[in-house]
Amino acid sequence: MKFEIKKKLDGTLARAGVMTTSHGIIETPAFVVVGTKATVKALTPEQVKDLGAEAVLANTYHLYLKPGSELVKKAGGLGKFMNWPGPTFTDSGGFQVFSLGAAFGKKVNKISSPETDYSSILQNTRIVKEAQEAVGELAKIDDGGVTFKSHIDGSEHRFTPESSIKIQEDLGADVIFAFDECTSPQASYEYQREAVDRTHRWAKRSLDAHKNKNQAIFGVVQGGRYKDLREESAGVISEMGFDGFGIGGSFDKEDVYSVVGLVNSILPEDKPRHLLGIGEPADLFGGVENGADLFDCVAPTRIARNGTLYTRDGRINVLNARFMNDFSPVDGECGCYTCKNFTRTYIAHLFRAKEMFAATLASIHNLYFIVNLVKKIRQSILDENFFEFKERFLARYHFK
Amino acid sequence: MKFEIKKKLDGTLARAGVMTTSHGIIETPAFVVVGTKATVKALTPEQVKDLGAEAVLANTYHLYLKPGSELVKKAGGLGKFMNWPGPTFTDSGGFQVFSLGAAFGKKVNKISSPETDYSSILQNTRIVKEAQEAVGELAKIDDGGVTFKSHIDGSEHRFTPESSIKIQEDLGADVIFAFDECTSPQASYEYQREAVDRTHRWAKRSLDAHKNKNQAIFGVVQGGRYKDLREESAGVISEMGFDGFGIGGSFDKEDVYSVVGLVNSILPEDKPRHLLGIGEPADLFGGVENGADLFDCVAPTRIARNGTLYTRDGRINVLNARFMNDFSPVDGECGCYTCKNFTRTYIAHLFRAKEMFAATLASIHNLYFIVNLVKKIRQSILDENFFEFKERFLARYHFK
Numbered sequence: 188m189k190f191e192i193k194k195k196l197d198g199t200l201a202r203a204g205v206m207t208t209s210h211g212i213i214e215t216p217a218f219v220v221v222g223t224k225a226t227v228k229a230l231t232p233e234q235v236k237d238l239g240a241e242a243v244l245a246n247t248y249h250l251y252l253k254p255g256s257e258l259v260k261k262a263g264g265l266g267k268f269m270n271w272p273g274p275t276f277t278d279s280g281g282f283q284v285f286s287l288g289a290a291f292g293k294k295v296n297k298i299s300s301p302e303t304d305y306s307s308i309l310q311n312t313r314i315v316k317e318a319q320e321a322v323g324e325l326a327k328i329d330d331g332g333v334t335f336k337s338h339i340d341g342s343e344h345r346f347t348p349e350s351s352i353k354i355q356e357d358l359g360a361d362v363i364f365a366f367d368e369c370t371s372p373q374a375s376y377e378y379q380r381e382a383v384d385r386t387h388r389w390a391k392r393s394l395d396a397h398k399n400k401n402q403a404i405f406g407v408v409q410g411g412r413y414k415d416l417r418e419e420s421a422g423v424i425s426e427m428g429f430d431g432f433g434i435g436g437s438f439d440k441e442d443v444y445s446v447v448g449l450v451n452s453i454l455p456e457d458k459p460r461h462l463l464g465i466g467e468p469a470d471l472f473g474g475v476e477n478g479a480d481l482f483d484c485v486a487p488t489r490i491a492r493n494g495t496l497y498t499r500d501g502r503i504n505v506l507n508a509r510f511m512n513d514f515s516p517v518d519g520e521c522g523c524y525t526c527k528n529f530t531r532t533y534i535a536h537l538f539r540a541k542e543m544f545a546a547t548l549a550s551i552h553n554l555y556f557i558v559n560l561v562k563k564i565r566q567s568i569l570d571e572n573f574f575e576f577k578e579r580f581l582a583r584y585h586f587k
Numbered sequence: 588m589k590f591e592i593k594k595k596l597d598g599t600l601a602r603a604g605v606m607t608t609s610h611g612i613i614e615t616p617a618f619v620v621v622g623t624k625a626t627v628k629a630l631t632p633e634q635v636k637d638l639g640a641e642a643v644l645a646n647t648y649h650l651y652l653k654p655g656s657e658l659v660k661k662a663g664g665l666g667k668f669m670n671w672p673g674p675t676f677t678d679s680g681g682f683q684v685f686s687l688g689a690a691f692g693k694k695v696n697k698i699s700s701p702e703t704d705y706s707s708i709l710q711n712t713r714i715v716k717e718a719q720e721a722v723g724e725l726a727k728i729d730d731g732g733v734t735f736k737s738h739i740d741g742s743e744h745r746f747t748p749e750s751s752i753k754i755q756e757d758l759g760a761d762v763i764f765a766f767d768e769c770t771s772p773q774a775s776y777e778y779q780r781e782a783v784d785r786t787h788r789w790a791k792r793s794l795d796a797h798k799n800k801n802q803a804i805f806g807v808v809q810g811g812r813y814k815d816l817r818e819e820s821a822g823v824i825s826e827m828g829f830d831g832f833g834i835g836g837s838f839d840k841e842d843v844y845s846v847v848g849l850v851n852s853i854l855p856e857d858k859p860r861h862l863l864g865i866g867e868p869a870d871l872f873g874g875v876e877n878g879a880d881l882f883d884c885v886a887p888t889r890i891a892r893n894g895t896l897y898t899r900d901g902r903i904n905v906l907n908a909r910f911m912n913d914f915s916p917v918d919g920e921c922g923c924y925t926c927k928n929f930t931r932t933y934i935a936h937l938f939r940a941k942e943m944f945a946a947t948l949a950s951i952h953n954l955y956f957i958v959n960l961v962k963k964i965r966q967s968i969l970d971e972n973f974f975e976f977k978e979r980f981l982a983r984y985h986f987k
Contacts, residue, residue: 225936229943232928254911254936262914262932270928511654514662528632528670532662536625536654543629543943 188361188403188430190215190459196568200451200478203568206459208274208361209401210266213241215459215480216568218466218561219276220554221488224249225259225269227554228488229546232271238523238555239562242361243269244276244483247354248283252337252344256357264359275360276483279351279393279407281367282435282464284326284335328368330385348392356399362461364433365393367407372437379411387423394427403430405461408450412439417446421453431459434479444473451478466557468497468584472577475564487557491549494538497556501585505549510535523555524548588761588803588830590615590859596968600851600878603968606859608674608761609801610666613641615859615880616968618866618961619676620954621888624649625659625669627954628888629946632671638923638955639962642761643669644676644883647754648683652737652744656757664759675760676883679751679793679807681767682835682864684726684735728768730785748792756799762861764833765793767807772837779811787823794827803830805861808850812839817846821853831859834879844873851878866957868897868984872977875964887957891949894938897956901985905949910935923955924948 189207196202206213213219220227220240227235227243235243245265250256262268265275326335332347351366367386370379386409397404406429410416424432432454438446451460459480465471466484474482487497494506498518503510505517516526517534525534525548537545560580567576589607596602606613613619620627620640627635627643635643645665650656662668666675726735732747751766767786770779786809797804806829810816824832832854838846851860859880865871866884874882887897894906898918903910905917916926917934925934925948937945960980967976 224940224942225933226940226942226944229947231924231944231947249940253940254932258911258932258936261912262930268930268933270933511658512661524631530662530668532654532658533625533668533670536658540624540626540649540653542624542626543946544626544631546943547629547631547947 190431190457192457194569196476196571196573199476199573200448201475201568201573202478202480203565204459204480206274206480208242208403210272210274210361211241213274213481214562214565216471216475216561216565217241217481218471218558219244219461219481219483220558221246221483221485222269222271223485224253225265227550228492229543229550230554232269234524234547234551235271235554236273238551239558240273240554242274242276243271244278245269245358245360246283247277247280247351247358250277250358251280251354252339256354260357260359266359274362276362276461277355277358277360277364278433278463279364279366280346280354281333281351281364281407282369284333284346285369285371328385330388332366332389333368348389349396352393352396352404356397356402359399360402362403362405362431363397365390365404365406365429367409367433367435369436370409370411372412374411376413376416379409379413379416383409383411383416383420387420390424390427390429394429405429405431405433405459407433407435407463408454409436411436412442412446414442414446414449417450418453421450425454429458431461433461433463435463443470444477447474447479448477454478467586468557468560469581469586471557471561471564472581475561475568476573476577482561484557487553488550491553492546494535494545494549495553496534496549497553499583505531505535506538511539517552518556521552521556522559523552525552525555590831590857592857594969596876596971596973599876599973600848601875601968601973602856602878602880603965604859604880606674606880608642608803610672610674610761611641613674613881614962614965616871616875616961616965617641617881618871618958619644619861619881619883620958621646621883621885622669622671623885624653625665627950628892629943629950630954632669634924634947634951635671635954636673638951639958640673640954642674642676643671644678645669645758645760646683647677647680647751647758648746650677650758651680651754652739656754660757660759666759674762676762676861677755677758677760677764678833678863679764679766680746680754681733681751681764681807682769684733684746685769685771728785730788732766732789733768748789749796752793752796752804756797756802759799760802762803762805762831763797765790765804765806765829767809767833767835769836770809770811772812774811776813776816779813779816783809783811783816783820787820790824790827790829794829805829805831805833805859807833807835807863808854809836811836812842812846814842814846814849817850818853821850825854829858831861833861833863835863843870844877847874847879848877854878867986868957868960869981869986871957871961871964872981875961875968876973876977882961884957887953888950891953892946894935894945894949895953896934896949897953899983905931905935906938911939917952918956921952921956922959923952925952925955 192204194203204215219242222243348366355363406424410420461481462479510531513531567573592604594603604615619642622643748766755763768782806824810820861881862879910931913931967973
């Protein structure tokens with residue numbers, strides 16, 4: 188893997204670059220589309236490519252459980268298995284082991300905002316508490332690794348840094364991640380300190396276990412919401428000789444950008460940085476401005492399947508009664524397949540009729556929206572009008 | 588609509604023709620793909636076209652209930668609503684009013700075979716009995732029309748020949764059908780006699796109500812499993828001046844072909860005939876040989892969604908354990924998108940992981956298989972080797 192910076196934006200950490208993998212290039216900043224179980228839900232690989240995506244990230248945890256990483260290896264690796272010819276990523280399995288094992292991953296945002304949404308945080312606290320109690324049963328951490336129970340059938344499994352890397356080598360993606368511990372956003376400082384140290388030891392073991400040099404390996408910076416831990420983690424992970432970096436875990440909404448900026452000001456400039464699991468428009472601007480090159484997030488496709496669609500003015504839910512009689516496209520300024528060919532009325536009908544094609548059309552639109560937003564952010568770096576573009580976009584886009 | 592016969596096969600009723608509609612041509616015999624609720628389930632219109640389909644049939648009953656025929660009219664009609672630029676058909680609503688209202692439509696085959704599957708017929712008899720009792724509640728027939736309850740919310744509605752035609756005019760398909768009564772396969776001769784007479788009166792009223800001459804209207808021949816009623820119905824419907832004909836209702840497996848042949852020997856030769864709701868390979872050969880030009884059936888997509896796939900050797904269910912390690916395509920001789928790009932292993936994985944893309948890949952394959960089988964049957968008429976092709980195909984294809 189090669190990474191070349193084409194342009195840096197003065198006074199910020201933002202940069203436009205090109206990552207070259209053996210399966211093609213990724214122009215960064217880029218949004219990597221999530222294909223959890225070796226399929227971008229409801230889409231063909233051609234639809235994924237046509238909407239502008241350059242790379243797909245699949246989940247190690249899911250593929251390990253089903254259909255098994257050895258089967259994927261036998262099929263020729265992830266890309267060949269799912270017929271995606273472009274660059275591929277797999278995560279370390281860490282996030283899912285903790286979140287799915289504990290069943291709170293879906294409900295706790297990676298960026299928490301107690302001020303703006305008090306009731307949701309209250310609810311989150313309850314969910315996290317329940318989840319933490321559940322973790323006791325579903326996932327047991329020791330210095331060697333994590334023993335966890337499958338969310339599918341309760342069967343017991345164990346991930347270690349060595350096994351995570353072995354599984355990811357079998358899956359055969361172009362970019363793999365070191366095994367890390369993902370902590371709850373509510374974890375204490377003491378626990379975060381312990382966990383970040385463990386993540387560093389696991390990073391070293393992941394690197395030592397990594398044999399297939401055709402795969403780039405990214406080390407993951409953790410540290411939760413604590414700036415000193417983030418700073419320390421960035422420093423430690425920087426020194427290990429990884430090909431790139433992931434920034435994992437959760438953040439406080441109020442200082443997500445400053446923490447990401449802090450981390451990226453420490454990480455070596457000549458290697459790519461992946462802000463894991465983040466993809467809301469405002470966060471993409473904030474992430475890029477603070478030095479992130481890669482993003483991935485399930486939100487665009489997950490909310491799509493519930494009828495929530497991005498527009499220039501913010502999200503809409505197409506199941507709202509007024510869209511049943513709205514013969515305009517989802518977003519009149521959008522160039523995606525869905526907007527060029529179908530009306531809000533039709534998409535609303537498909538959702539109400541519980542037709543699968545609803546998920547396809549909505550996912551194409553949302554991914555196009557996000558993937559191309561990041562492409563436009565990239566272009567604005569090259570054109571030196573990043574801030575104008577950001578202000579114009581965010582002035583109009585209202586997160587609801 | 589124009590219909591031109593290009594070639595007749597000596598000693599049979601089979602013919603190859605071309606139907607011309609204002610939205611394009613259909614080379615007959617042809618399999619018309621079912622898009623029940625204005626979407627061919629899990630597929631884009633482009634995928635439908637690419638697999639070889641020339642026309643789509645939507646269901647009047649479903650679209651009347653959701654999203655409503657007036658909304659579809661406002662959207663510019665069925666084709667524009669669903670972005671299908673080719674020829675479209677709508678059925679009369681009759682079949683669904685009786686079958687879905689009574690909830691037995693999914694379980695009673697249109698072709699019954701008491702000899703070959705005794706247990707299933709026993710079960711069918713029970714289901715039909717229950718269904719008939721339910722009909723008492725859900726659908727009430729009088730000479731004016733049918734009062735029925737929605738299978739969605741139980742709300743009461745009424746279809747008459749006049750309202751069925753009005754709804755179909757709003758939906759705006761190229762080919763519409765006269766409103767008919769679909770009887771249970773178990774109905775007595777006396778009831779069938781009464782129903783077929785009513786269907787004839789309704790056919791006349793449908794024709795009188797039909798104002799939009801841009802839409803072709805097909806009359807429906809009924810009569811169940813009784814040859815004398817079928818003969819009479821073919822004669823009566825022939826005389827009314829329809830643009831083409833549907834052959835509806837159910838048949839005994841042992842004489843389906845002779846009954847279809849009998850009907851088609853009476854229907855005027857210069858107009859197209861649509862064998863409604865039939866689509867198994869052997870029945871396609873039998874139907875064509877006995878003078879049918881058009882077919883439609885939900886089976887290829889419905890069984891696809893359960894993992895059942897056509898191959899040259901018969902059906903397989905890809906959820907069978909042995910396919911998890913089978914890296915060959917569904918059918919090695921198939922040229923469809925699915926077979927060119929994906930393995931049985933991958934499709935099995937998608938089904939096991941409950942991924943929507945499974946339905947897409949399976950539906951593309953099954954529709955390609957059936958649509959192109961009918962195209963090959965057509966070619967064999969033109970090439971005068973229909974019987975060789977039929978024997979070769981059926982010797983290898985085992986219906987399981």
